[in-house]
Amino acid sequence: MKMFNKVVIIGTGLIGGSLGLAFRKQHLAGCVIGLSRQQKNVRLAKKFGAIDNVGASIEVVADADLVILATPVDTIIDLAEKIAKKIKPDCIVIDVGSSKARIVSKLSALIPNFLGCHPLAGSEKKGIVNLKDSIFKGALCIITPTARTNPQILNKIKLLWKKLGANIVILSAEKHDFVLAFTSHLPHALAFSLISAIPHQYLALSSSGLRDTTRISSSDARLWSEIFLSNRRNILTALSIFQTKLTALKFALESKNKIRLGKILALANKKRAKLLELSR
Amino acid sequence: MKMFNKVVIIGTGLIGGSLGLAFRKQHLAGCVIGLSRQQKNVRLAKKFGAIDNVGASIEVVADADLVILATPVDTIIDLAEKIAKKIKPDCIVIDVGSSKARIVSKLSALIPNFLGCHPLAGSEKKGIVNLKDSIFKGALCIITPTARTNPQILNKIKLLWKKLGANIVILSAEKHDFVLAFTSHLPHALAFSLISAIPHQYLALSSSGLRDTTRISSSDARLWSEIFLSNRRNILTALSIFQTKLTALKFALESKNKIRLGKILALANKKRAKLLELSR
Numbered sequence: 297m298k299m300f301n302k303v304v305i306i307g308t309g310l311i312g313g314s315l316g317l318a319f320r321k322q323h324l325a326g327c328v329i330g331l332s333r334q335q336k337n338v339r340l341a342k343k344f345g346a347i348d349n350v351g352a353s354i355e356v357v358a359d360a361d362l363v364i365l366a367t368p369v370d371t372i373i374d375l376a377e378k379i380a381k382k383i384k385p386d387c388i389v390i391d392v393g394s395s396k397a398r399i400v401s402k403l404s405a406l407i408p409n410f411l412g413c414h415p416l417a418g419s420e421k422k423g424i425v426n427l428k429d430s431i432f433k434g435a436l437c438i439i440t441p442t443a444r445t446n447p448q449i450l451n452k453i454k455l456l457w458k459k460l461g462a463n464i465v466i467l468s469a470e471k472h473d474f475v476l477a478f479t480s481h482l483p484h485a486l487a488f489s490l491i492s493a494i495p496h497q498y499l500a501l502s503s504s505g506l507r508d509t510t511r512i513s514s515s516d517a518r519l520w521s522e523i524f525l526s527n528r529r530n531i532l533t534a535l536s537i538f539q540t541k542l543t544a545l546k547f548a549l550e551s552k553n554k555i556r557l558g559k560i561l562a563l564a565n566k567k568r569a570k571l572l573e574l575s576r
Numbered sequence: 577m578k579m580f581n582k583v584v585i586i587g588t589g590l591i592g593g594s595l596g597l598a599f600r601k602q603h604l605a606g607c608v609i610g611l612s613r614q615q616k617n618v619r620l621a622k623k624f625g626a627i628d629n630v631g632a633s634i635e636v637v638a639d640a641d642l643v644i645l646a647t648p649v650d651t652i653i654d655l656a657e658k659i660a661k662k663i664k665p666d667c668i669v670i671d672v673g674s675s676k677a678r679i680v681s682k683l684s685a686l687i688p689n690f691l692g693c694h695p696l697a698g699s700e701k702k703g704i705v706n707l708k709d710s711i712f713k714g715a716l717c718i719i720t721p722t723a724r725t726n727p728q729i730l731n732k733i734k735l736l737w738k739k740l741g742a743n744i745v746i747l748s749a750e751k752h753d754f755v756l757a758f759t760s761h762l763p764h765a766l767a768f769s770l771i772s773a774i775p776h777q778y779l780a781l782s783s784s785g786l787r788d789t790t791r792i793s794s795s796d797a798r799l800w801s802e803i804f805l806s807n808r809r810n811i812l813t814a815l816s817i818f819q820t821k822l823t824a825l826k827f828a829l830e831s832k833n834k835i836r837l838g839k840i841l842a843l844a845n846k847k848r849a850k851l852l853e854l855s856r
Contacts, residue, residue, distance in 0.1 A: 416783035436783065465781065469855065478774050479782035483789040486766055488844040489825055491851065493818040494758050499847070500854045501745065502759035505695035505792045505853055509763040514848045517841035521834055528829055535826060538773040545769055546815060549808055552835045554801055561797035564768040567779070568793045571771065574780045575787055 299456060300361040300388075301326040304351060304376060308332045308341035310422050310431075311392050311415065312366030318429035318460050329356050335553040340424045357382050365391040373402050380406040388449055394418065394480065395526040396440045396469035404442050410441040411453050412469055415462055418478070420514040421486035433461035438476075440469040477530035482538060484520060485531065487513040579736060580668075581606040581640040584631060586655060588621035590699060591672050592646030593707035596626035598740050601709050607637050620704045637662050647672040649802040651680050660686040668729055674698065674760065675806040676720045676749035684722050691733050692749055694719040695742055696760070700794035710724045713741030718756075720749040757810035762818055764800060765811065767793040 303325040305312045312330070319325045330347035331354065332338045338350045357363050357379050365372045370555050372391045382390065389410045393399050400412040417435040419426065437457045454464055467475070491510040494502075524531060548557040583605040587594045592610070599605045610627035611634065618630045637643050637659050645652045652671045663669065669690045673679050680692040697715040699706065717737045721730050734744055747755070769843045771793040774786070804811060828837040 299671060304838050379709060394740070418783075435589075436781065438781070475778045475781050478777050479786050482773065483770060483786050485822070485825055486770055487789055488841055489765055489818060489822040491764060491844045491848050492821040492824075492840065493762065493814070494847070494851075496847070496850070498755045498758050499851045501716065501718070501755050502851070502855070504699075506763050507851065508788045508791050510848055510851065511788050513844045514852070515845075517838055517845050520841055521838045524829055524837060525832060525834060528832070532826065534773070535822070538769060541595055541772040542765070542815070544771040544772075545765055546812070549804055549811065554805060554807070557804060558797055558801045560772065561768055561795075561800055564771045564793045565795075565797050567774070568771050568790055570776070571779045571782070571787065571790065573775075574783070574795070 297322075297324070297459075298326060299324045299452070299459075302329065302360045303362045303364065304329045304331060304357050304360040304367055305347065305364045306379075307333045307365065307367035307371070307490060308337050308346060308424055309366065309479035310426050311417065312364065313341050313346040313405060313424040313427035314417070314429055314431050315364060315366065315460075316341060316389070317344070317427055318432060320345060320348070321429050322459060324456070324459065325362070329360075331356065336467075337424050338453075341427075344424065344427055346424065346427055354378055355382065357387070359384065360387055363387060363389045365389065365393070368519045369393045369395055369399065371528045372399055376403045376406050383407070388453070394476065394523045396438075396472045397524050400440055400442065404444065409446065409449055411445060411449060413453065413457070414438045414440070414472065414476075415457070416522060417462075418515075420512050420516075422516045422519070430461075432457070432537065435462050437462035438465050438467055438472050440467055440472050443467070445515060473527050474530050474533075477527055477534040477539075481523065481527055481531045482513060482534040484512050485524070487511070488520075505572070544568070577602075577604070577739075578606060579604045579732070579739075581627055582609065582640045583607070583642045583644065584609045584611065584637050584640040585627065585644045585646055586634075586659075587647035587651070588617050588704055589646065590702050590704070590706050591695065591697065593621050593624065593626040593704040594697070594709055594711050595644060595646065595672075595740075596621060597624070597707055598709035598712060600625060600628070602739060604736070604739065605642070609640075611636065617704050620847060621707075624704065624707055626704065626707055626749050635662065636656055637651075637667070639664065640707045642721050643667060643669045645669065645673070648799045649673045649675055649679065649806045652679055656683045656686050663687070668726065668733070670733060673806075674756065674803045676718075676752045680720055680722060680749035684724065689726065689729055691725060691729060692752075693733065693737070694718045694720070694752065694756075695737070697742075698795075700792050700796075702796045702799070710741075712737070715742050716745060716764065717742035720747055722749070722753050753775055753807050754810050754813075757807055757814040758817075761803065761807055761811045762814040764792050764795060765804070765815060766818070767791070768800075793830050
C-alpha cells in the first residue's frame with residue numbers, strides 16, 4: 297500500500313538503506329530517492345535496490361512527501377535549516393537518530409511536521425553493505441512527539457513503523473535520552489573502555505565472553521562520538537550509577553566477602569533473566 | 577583410540593558432562609564414571625550418554641587411570657586431599673577450573689601426576705542439560721605445568737586435548753591467572769555490574785547491544801564468586817586499568833572534547849577488529 301508519493305532518504309547507511317529497501321519491497325512509496333555525502337554509498341544503495349534514484353542535490357526534497365534524516369546526529373541538526381526552507385508545507389520529516397532531545401528541540405522549531413523516531417535496529421556492522429529490510433521486524437521503535445505534534449502525522453508515522461514490523465513506544469525526547477543513556481549509551485561506553493583495557497598481547501587468549509561483551513565496541517567511532525556528546529549529562533549520570541555497582545562488587549572482592557559477592561551476582565543473574573524474558 | 581582404561585569425572589556439569597560425551601564418542605576410555613554431589617546431575621549425565629556409569633562414592637577413583645576435577649574452584653581444592661590418598665601412584669589427575677594458581681599450588685603438592693588445565697569452553701548456559709561434545713572444537717585450552725611436571729604426562733594430556741579439537745597454549749599458572757583476569761574475569765565483573773546498573777523499568781527499552789554486553793552476567797553466581805575470590809588480586813589490577821580507560825572516556829565527555837573522544841573510540845574499534853581477526 298502506497299503511503300507516500302516521493303520519499304527522500306538523506307544518509308544511506310545501514311538504517312537509511314534498510315528503510316529504503318523496506319519501502320520499495322512493500323511498495324510504500326511512489327519513489328525513493330537517496331542522498332549521501334559519499335557518492336559510493338548512494339551508488340551502492342541504488343545497486344542493492346534500496347533506492348529508485350540518486351538525488352542530484354538537496355533540492356530534491358522540494359516536492360517530497362516524506363524526508364527521512366538517517367545521518368549521524370550532528371549532521372541531522374545541520375541539515376534541518378537547509379531542508380526547512382525547501383520542503384513543501386505538508387511534507388513530513390522524521391529522523392532516526394540515537395539521541396533525541398537536541399534533535400527534537402531544534403527540528404520541531406524549524407519544521408512544523410517533524411517527528412523524532414529511534415528504531416533500535418542499529419548494529420556495529422554499519423553501512424549500506426549490511427542493509428536488510430528485516431532489521432525493523434520485531435525491533436523497538438521509540439517515537440518522541442511533542443505537545444505540538446499533529447496527531448494525524450503521529451498516526452501516519454506509527455502506521456509506517458508498524459508496517460515495517462517494529463513495536464512502537466511513545467516517549468518524550470527527554471525521557472528517551474535518559475532511558476537510552478542506561479540501556480544503550482552506557483553499554484557502549486563500557487564496551488569501548490573494556491576493549492581498551494585489554495593488553496594487546498592477551499587478545500588471543502580469550503573466548504566468546506570477551507568477544508560478546510565488546511561486540512558493540514566495533515560501532516562507528518564518529519557516529520558514537522556524536523551520540524555520546526549529544527547525551528552527555530544523562531550518560532554521566534548512568535556512568536556514576538554503574539560506578540556504584542562496580543564499587544560494590546570491588547569492595548566485596550577486596551574484603552573477601554563471599555556471601556556479599558554471591559548476593560550481587562545472584563541479583564545480576566535474576567535481572568539478566570528478566571531482560572531475556574522481555575526480549576523474547 | 578583408547579588412551580585410558582578407567583576415567584572418573586567428578587562434577588558432571590557443562591564441562592564435565594561434555595568431556596564425558598567426547599571421551600565416549602571418540603572411544604578414548606575403557607569406561608567413564610561420573611560423580612556429582614547432585615544425584616540428578618549424574619543421572620542426567622548417564623541418560624545423555626556422557627558417562628557409562630554413576631560412581632557409588634569417591635572410592636571409585638581407586639583404580640582410575642585419569643581423574644578429571646570439573647567442579648567449582650573451591651571444591652576442586654577440597655577434593656584434592658580426599659582423592660590424593662585413594663588414587664594409584666600412576667593415576668593422572670587434571671582439573672578444568674577457571675583460575676589456576678591456587679589449584680596448581682595445592683594439588684601439585686598432594687598429587688605428583690597432577691596437571692592444571694583450563695579449556696575456554698564454558699558458557700553462561702551451565703549444567704549437564706547444555707552438554708555438547710563439540711564445545712572443545714576450536715576452543716583454547718590453557719595447560720599450566722610446573723617445573724616438576726612429568727613431560728610424558730604433559731604430552732599425554734596435550735594429545736588428549738588435541739583429540740578433543742582444542743588449541744593448546746602452555747602458560748605458568750600465575751601467568752594464566754594474570755591474563756585471564758583481563759580477558760575473562762574483568763568482562764564478567766563488568767557484565768554483572770552493568771546489568772545491576774540498569775533500572776528494572778528500563779529493561780524493556782533495550783536492544784541487542786545490552787543483551788550481548790550482559791550475556792555473561794547470566795553465568796552461575798556461585799561458580800563465579802569462587803573464581804573472582806580465587807583470583808582477587810589480579811582482578812583488582814585489571815579493574816584499576818579498566819578504570820583509567822573509563823575515566824579517560826568520561827573526561828573527554830565532560831570536557832566535550834570531540835577529537836579526544838573520537839580517538840579513544842577509533843583505537844577501540846581497531847583493537848576489537850584485531851580481537852575478531854584473532855578469533856577467526
